[in-house]
Amino acid sequence: MTIAISSLTKSFGPTAVLRGIDLSINDGELVALLGPSGSGKTTLLKIIAGLDWPDAGGLVVNGQNWLDLPAQKRRIGFVFQHYALFPHMTVRDNIAFGLSVRPRAERPGKSVIAAKVTELLALLQIPHLADRYPTQLSGGQRQRVALGRALAIEPAVLLLDEPFGALDAAIRRDLRRWLREVHQQTGSTTLFVTHDQEEAFELADRVVVMGEGRIEQIGSADQxxxxxxxxxxxxxxxxxxxxxxxxxxxxxxxAGLDARALERRAMADGPAQLFLRPDAIALEADPASPWVLAHKSSNGAMIRASMRRADGTEVPVDLLRHSAPDLTLGTAYRLRPLTGAVFALDGIAQSDAPRPLPILKEKRQ
Known part of the structure; x- marks a missing residue:
């Protein structure tokens, strides 16, 4: 199923939650909506599901205007963060629920439903749990059941809202790999909401970064x-x-910066702001540099250095311990960014105004 979202807006009272969303999703694509809390991700998901309505804009799925359809006619599979399983039903009955409550004219026969549930139990790798109740399952097992219930209706679109948010890190990693395999086998057009960068980049074909109700960027993890x-x-x-x-x-x-590794920018000469991650900066000894090593510490895997300038500005630098150069406190080093982004000052909105650099308060060595 293809999805075309155009100029979608939504406000709650005076608060604008979606500010003109334009997004096209290909058939069978797995897309992550990534962003901090309050960026509009879940609201967008609910509008696609028919659980909320936009103030303006369009939502077309496979050529059909879904804003004319109520939620029950959209064939949406929705998986929530907290499972929402029926506690009085077994795993088998939870998965079968969406099929068994269809109108009589559309409801498959009991044998067809049973076969579908058996197929999904195998796909979900939980056939041994078929007769258990949700209270007898782990969090990861419950989430598999929730996904099975969503897949049972053979949804036109599968939506997942922070599906692994309630699970610990190790289980989340295992389920991410498993969900990607399930997606490849089912071929469902899938959108999932997350604030976890690692989760989005590992799972999705494309990532949509949202902030304050706008799409800030669409691309691959590397981009x-x-x-x-x-x-x-x-x-x-x-x-x-x-x-x-x-x-x-x-x-x-x-001064003290060697940015030759960064791509040239097609921008006018003049003042700009350079954005860097601490783990994307290398250090090279340079007695002419204004940056002096003020602190360093190790967690076994990484060396965290703090470079200080005479005006008190500090820059954190994270280096792999086994490949880091020998660093001496009080020595001047040149900063060599490996990756980074440059933006013209007049292109940075007031809300994007440069913030003070963090001051590290680590123990001196």
Missing amino acids: IHDRPASPFVARFMGAVVELPVTLRAGRAEA
């Missing part, structure tokens, strides 16, 4: 990670280092 489209995306991706630079011939320049 969004290495080439954020806005200061919002850069910060969301962990670019907590923000340095004023001068742009000349598409290159960012500043």
Whole structure:
């Protein structure tokens, strides 16, 4: 099923939650809606499901205007964060529920429903749990049952709202791999909401980064990670280092900075802001650099360094311990970004205004 969303808006009272969403999703594609709380992800999902309605805009699925259809006619499979299983029903009956409550004229026969449930139990790798009740299952098992119930109706579109948010990290990793395999076998057009970057990038064909009701960027994990489209995306991706630079011939320049590894930007010469992640900065000894090593610590895998300038500005740098150079406190080092993003100052909105750099308070070595 293809999905075409155009100029979709939604407000709750004076608060604008969706501010003109345009998004096309291909048949069989798995798309992640990624962003912080309040970015409009779940509201968009509910509008697609028919659980909420936009103030304006369009929603067309396979050429049909879904805004003319009530929720029960959209054949949506919806999986919630907290499972929403029926506690008085067995696993088998929970999965069969969507088929067994269809109008009589549309309801499959009992043998057809039983065969479908058996097929899904095998796909979900839980046939041994068929006669158990939700209270007898682990969180990961309950989420598999919830997905099975959504898949049983052979949905036109599968929607998942923070499906693994209530599970611990190890179980989430296992279920992510499993869900990707299920998606490849079923071929369902799928959207899922998450605030977890790792989850979105591991699972999705494409990631849609949302912020304050707008789509900030659409792309693959590598594109969004290495080439954020806005200061919002850069910060969301962990670019907590923000340095004023001068742009000349598409290159960012500043004292103690070697930005030759960064792509040239097709921007006018002048003042700009460079956004960097601490783990995307290398250090090279340079007695002429204004950046001096003020602190360093190790967690066994990473060296965390803090580079300080004479004006008190500090930049955190994370280096793999086994490949990091020997670092000496009080020594000057040049910052060499491996990846980063540059934005012209006049292109940074007031809400995107540069923030003070974090000051690390780690124990001196």
